[in-house]
Amino acid sequence: MAGVLVSGTLLVIGFVLYASQPEWYDATLPVFDTEWLRTLHEQSIVAILLNPYVFLYAGIFVLMLTPILRLLITGWTFAVEADWHYVGITVLVLLVIGLSIVFSIIH
Amino acid sequence: MSPLLFLLVVLSGTITGTLGALLGIGGGIFLIPVLVMGFGLPMHEAVATSVVTIIATSSATASVYVDKGISNIRLGMTLEVMTTVGAVLGGITANHLPGDILRSLFAFFLLFMAGLMWRRTRARNVGAVQYDPAARISGAFYDAAEKQEVRYSVRRLPTSMMASLLAGNLSGLLGIGGGLVKVPVMHAVSGVPMKAATATSNFMIGVTAVASAFIYFSYGHLNPLYTAAAVLGVLSGTRFGTMLGMRLHSRTIVMVFIVLIIIVAVRMVAGEV
Helix, strand or coil: CHHHHHHHHHHHHHHHHHHCCCCHHHCCCCCCCHHHHHHHHCCCHHHHHCCHHHHHHHHHHHHHHHHHHHHHHHHHHHHHCCCHHHHHHHHHHHHHHHHHHHHHHHC | CCHHHHHHHHHHHHHHHHHHHHHCCCCHHHHHHHHHHHCCCCHHHHHHHHHHHHHHHHHHHHHHHHHCCCCCHHHHHHHHHHHHHHHHHHHHHHHHCCHHHHHHHHHHHHHHHHHHHHHHHHCCCCCCCCCCCCCCCEEEEEECCCCEEEEEECCCHHHHHHHHHHHHHHHHHHCCCHHHHHHHHHHHHCCCCHHHHHHHHHHHHHHHHHHHHHHHHHCCCCCHHHHHHHHHHHHHHHHHHHHHHHHCCHHHHHHHHHHHHHHHHHHHHCCCC
16 A cells, blocks of 8 residues: 555656646657666756656556565565465566566567 | 646546456456547557556555455465466467457357356355365455355366466457456356455456566656556545445446446457457
8 A cells, every 4th residue: 555655646746746847738758768767867856856757657667566565565474374385376476477577678 | 738638537547446446357448448549549558558557456456455355365376377377378379369259259258257147146145155164265354235254265266277367368469358357257157256356356457467567668658647647547446446346235246247248248249349
């Protein structure tokens, strides 16, 4: 639940910053890639903290991490219960997800 | 993005989140056509938005359903392995199977499951679930609508595992199918109470969606404004959906699900999905 709350808060901040920009209707969307990250890296910390897309992407990214965190907590709970069969299954699911992400990005 | 468009996307997300939390589905079957045909979003951006909203539905509902013990984590994790393997196989076989035949087969399968669920609602002892303490996977939760604790055992686990493989396969092939297949199979084949089936499905769909979400994110397909607006809508919708899910009687939820899968099956035969 904490992950969802953090994500939702970041998204709301992102939208408030987005709507406070001049001519925000026509703002061009930045694409999340290495070029955008490099541009961001060159900006001051104040500019980064006032960039709505930083908050929007951060909110989405935090949300995407929540199922993985949930799997880790589930695996930990099974380990505490000494249910090694399900610890194994949880590790297997994490492995398959990790591998599919790595292979898809490589291809 | 104008304020009106923002509100419409949030509203679409709210409907998606409500349906998702109530029925254990991702809601892409509703959200993707709305984003593409209603708001003119390119297909890959709409699918990317849908994938992230599935995670939002799953994470927001899991915190409620897992805490209340309605989600069956052991069943979910067992089926998740098969779903993930199926999704990988679906990706590999996608280019070797004719889409029309696949859609027809899937539509037939959905109608068959609708029939099974309908028959179950007509049975006199629909509320009675079988509980065997010696079963490999069992579960128990308090049903607030029925005002009683429900204990059950998962029957025909291998069949549910094969159906999960199929669900993952169809997700990989057609981009939909996760909850739409798993919920009826868990309920009608394995005897899992409807509320536990939808809650378990809600737990699983987020895990399944993670891999795709990272891929879309890394390719830059995520439109941050549409995705964020839809997610905010979903987060509010899931609160309503989980509340409804706990208050409605199982039979009502089954009937809503049957109507949904018949609509999807008809749209598939018509080539709209």
